[in-house]
Amino acid sequence: MPNIDQLKALKQYLDEKNAQLIAVSKTKTVKDIREVYDAGQRVFGENRVQEMVEKQGELPNDIEWHLIGHLQTNKVKYMASFVALVHSVDSLKLLEEVNKQAIKHGRVIDCLLQMHIAEESSKFGLNEAELKELLESEAFRLMSNVRIVGLMGMATFTDDEEQLRSEFKHLKGIFDRTKSAYFANRRYFKDISMGMSGDYELAVAEGSTMVRVGSLIFGSR
Ligand SMILES: *Cc1c(COP(=O)(O)O)cnc(C)c1O
Numbered sequence: 001m002p003n004i005d006q007l008k009a010l011k012q013y014l015d016e017k018n019a020q021l022i023a024v025s026k027t028k029t030v031k032d033i034r035e036v037y038d039a040g041q042r043v044f045g046e047n048r049v050q051e052m053v054e055k056q057g058e059l060p061n062d063i064e065w066h067l068i069g070h071l072q073t074n075k076v077k078y079m080a081s082f083v084a085l086v087h088s089v090d091s092l093k094l095l096e097e098v099n100k101q102a103i104k105h106g107r108v109i110d111c112l113l114q115m116h117i118a119e120e121s122s123k124f125g126l127n128e129a130e131l132k133e134l135l136e137s138e139a140f141r142l143m144s145n146v147r148i149v150g151l152m153g154m155a156t157f158t159d160d161e162e163q164l165r166s167e168f169k170h171l172k173g174i175f176d177r178t179k180s181a182y183f184a185n186r187r188y189f190k191d192i193s194m195g196m197s198g199d200y201e202l203a204v205a206e207g208s209t210m211v212r213v214g215s216l217i218f219g220s221r
Contacts, residue, residue, distance in 0.1 A: 002032050004039045007217050010200075011041075014211065017204045022066050022193070024214030026051065027221045030058045036217060037063065045087070045212050049075040056082055068152075068193075068212055070124050073097045081105050087152040087193050087212070090114045090124050092134050095146060102145035110149045112193050115174055117153040117167045125153065128174055135182050148183075150191030150209070151175050155199060164199050168206035175207070 007023070014021050022045040025033045033044060033055060042062060046052035047069025056065055056079075064084040071088050080101035089095050089111045102109040113134070116125030126134065134140055135148075153171040155164050175192050183189035195203025197216035204211065215221060 002028075002036050002039075002218050003216075004035070007036060007039055007041065010213065010216065014204070019204050019208055020191075020210045022068065022210055022212045023217055024068065024196075024212050025055070025218060026069070026214065028218045030055055032218055033059060043084075045214075049079050052083075053078050076101045077104075080107075080109065083109060085149070086111045088112075088114045088124065090126055092137060092139055095134070095143065096139060099143040099146045108145050108147050110147050110188075112150050112152040112191060113148060115151050115153045115171055117171050117194075118156040119163070119167075120156055128177075131174070131178065135178070147188060149188050150193065151178065152193035154196075155194065155203075159198070161202060164202050165206060168194055168203050168208070172207040 011021055020043065022043050023036055023041050024045040026047045037060065043064045043066065045066040045068040049067065052065055052067060065082060066085045066087060067079060067083055068087045071086065071094060073094055076097045086098060086109065089098065095111065098109050098111060113131060114125045115131065116127055151171060151174060155167040158164065171192060171194055179189055191209045192207055193210040193212060194208045195211035197213050200211040200213055
C-alpha cells in the first residue's frame with residue numbers, strides 16, 4: 001500500500017531543494033500506481049522494459065515514464081514511442097540503438113549516462129575515461145535523436161554515510177567536469193540522478209537533481 005503522507009512530505013522536501021521525484025513503481029500494481037498518481041505524482045520509474053510497457057498501456061497518458069534499470073539493446077524498440085527519460089545508458093552501442101529507435105518514431109529521446117560510482121564491481125556504469133571516449137566519438141557526434149541531459153549513478157548498498165557522501169561527491173565532480181568540457185552552454189545538460197529511499201537526503205545535499213525513490217512511497221518489495 002502506498003504511503004500518501006510520506007509521498008507528500010517527500011515532495012515538499014524535494015520542491016524546497018529543487019530536486020525532482022521519480023517514484024519507483026517496479027513490482028507494484030497498476031492500482032498502487034494509480035493511487036500515487038491520484039495524489040498528484042506524474043513521474044514514475046521502472047527497471048524492466050516489459051513491465052513498464054504493460055503499465056504504460058493501462059495508466060493515464062500524462063505520466064512520464066523513466067527507465068531506470070539496466071537496459072538491453074534488443075528491448076529499446078518496445079519503449080521508444082513513449083519513454084521520457086532513460087537513466088541507464090552505459091555504452092555507445094546502447095545509445096546508438098536508442099538513437100536509431102528515436103529516429104523511427106520521429107522523436108528525440110532524453111538520456112542520462114550511467115556512471116559507475118559504487119565500490120561493488122557488480123553495478124553497471126561507465127568510468128570517467130569511458131565517458132570521455134563516448135562523448136568524443138564520431139559516432140556520438142552524428143547522433144541526431146538522443147539528447148544527453150545529465151548523469152546517473154547508484155551508490156554502494158551501505159549505511160556508511162561517509163562512503164555514500166564520497167560516492168555522491170564523486171558523481172557531482174564528474175558532472176561538473178563534463179558540463180564544462182562538453183556541455184558548457186547547453187542548458188539541457190543539468191541533471192544528476194542519484195539517491196534512493198535510504199540515502200536521498202545525502203544525495204540531495206551533494207547535488208542530486210533527481211531522486212529515485214521506491215520503497216519509501218510504495219512500501220517494501
Ligand atoms: C529499485 C531502484 C530504486 C529505488 O529503490 P528504493 O530503495 O526502493 O527507493 C532506485 N534506482 C534504481 C536503479 C532501482 O532499481
